[in-house]
Amino acid sequence: MKILFEDIMIKFGEAILGTDLKAIVNVIIGKGTEIDTAFTNALTRRPSPIFANLRDNLIVRPLTIVVPQNDINSEIQVELLNGVIQYGVAKAIADMGEKEGIDNDLKAVITVSVPDVPFTTINKRKLFQYYYGATKLAINRALSEYPSAEKIKKEKYRALHPLVGFRDIKLERPPYLQVALDVPTIESMENIVESLPQSDRIIIEAGTPLIKKYGIEVIEQIREIFDGFIVADLKTLDTGRIEVRMAFEATANAVVLSGLAPKSTILKGIHECQKCGIMSYLDTINLNNPVELYNKLELKPDVLMVHRGIDEEINKDNNKNRSSLSKEDFDNNIILGVAGGVSAETVEDLKNKYDILVVGRGITKSREPARVARSIVNKLGDDIEQYRLYLDEDEDIAY
Template structure:
């Protein structure tokens, strides 16, 4: 029923109660004398049902029911690369409210605050997919296990490491129900390495220029050709990160990227929630247009 409602355009703004119930104090119970907090009520109800902040059933919940998700296109991942928890949490919540599919606890944040940030993100973003951007280079099993114990859904491993580390990470991920994203940062031949790690069973490969390089170059346009070639070379979903602005998104969607990772364009904007919403809306509109053309 909810999937039908979403398909017909209903959303969070349509979920309400009679004004009488919202305006009159509760007659009894623990909250006697208080009025109903609709926003809090919806958050708790959506969490229990397995819906996101906007009331849309998550892919995980839909698949559990043996159904097909309404949306099968590229997803927006928001990278939270703050240093302190106090700065990161409002950004994670804003990204979640804006409709981000994936929330990333960035490497600087994890190094500063520890993996406990994953648990804090989960409290604010109960039905989001959460990435622990560990950039693992050794102890693949242990670090993946630690990420799992703290509630992560995806863990990152460096493509420049040895195959054994990646195999260990994949083994732990299978045991604990995580996915492994391999970061192809700073590799001279990322496509060849992507082909190799695909054979090791990784779930996602990420073409990533990295923050330091991003500061020097600030452009991702030159990566488009590599993305296209990467998508053609492997069956594993391709994620792209590094200085991505809204105007680049159509190129990435056309190139075949399945996950578009956005950092500063959202987290450093005046309104991160609205900035996230613009990215999500743009990607979904582009994907709908692509599917319509494909069906003709």
């Protein structure tokens, strides 16, 4: 059976295999003027590309060109490119032609990375197998248009790039524990953050007192020991754009705006968060009607925080602190958080109603902050890595 390209005349795929040595393969495959142009352009680039040959004078079909991604600076790289890498790619293309049938109009451009490693038997064997497998996988992904939009949506909050070392979390997998660092010293902050358990469900909040005392740069100090999701609790009341940009430049992932601020300040703050790609919190402390304010906003915050202040907590006669607000009062995209009166004992009741549970003194003033934080996190669900599929086990292989 021949590969059909009636709807899409050109397709793309990529694959990386190997650990100590890596085969990095990108594929463009198709027929028609688009692939002809790509093929011709590849032929004229430097360093010089080569055809995929099984041996001298035996090119494979579909017609395939192998293009090095990097400069070729040594005799070893020349031999690897013209030897085991070319051979691995050619074998994979030959397999495709044998299984799917040869379409003489079909062409492929394969880009490869060429390492400069000792020219040994084991390195040659590894590179052949890695490039053979990676080329087959990249072609399969191109033909099946892998990954799907659903796969990307599922992976984007748990993907860990090997050369980055951290995830960019956007609070897409609630519930979360947000630890509010309203502590008086840098030493206290460091001790608490370092004691917290490793969990993707923990958010760090640079509390308002901490930022007022040490400046917005305290976020960078937190970042040195906790490279997760950090919220700058500025409770912005004015100059929304300026304060958001300050927090963004200090690497905050989110900024807290006050619901008591003028509407224009809130909107400017939310807009600046959207421009910078960070999240906006709207704090409802001392706000009589959060739903009314939310509905009036042309731009919606990412997170609405139902907040009882510390001074309110001290006043036991003040019962307005636990709001009856729920997610049903807002649109489907809202993330609802709660601050004030949250503890390990109340987590079970709150986690189904709120996406973010903020705990401050219950952790920071505890003699065992790590134990308290872990007791809460354990009630929120599994970590991202706990049931992670190994090397895309959910991927179908058609070719």
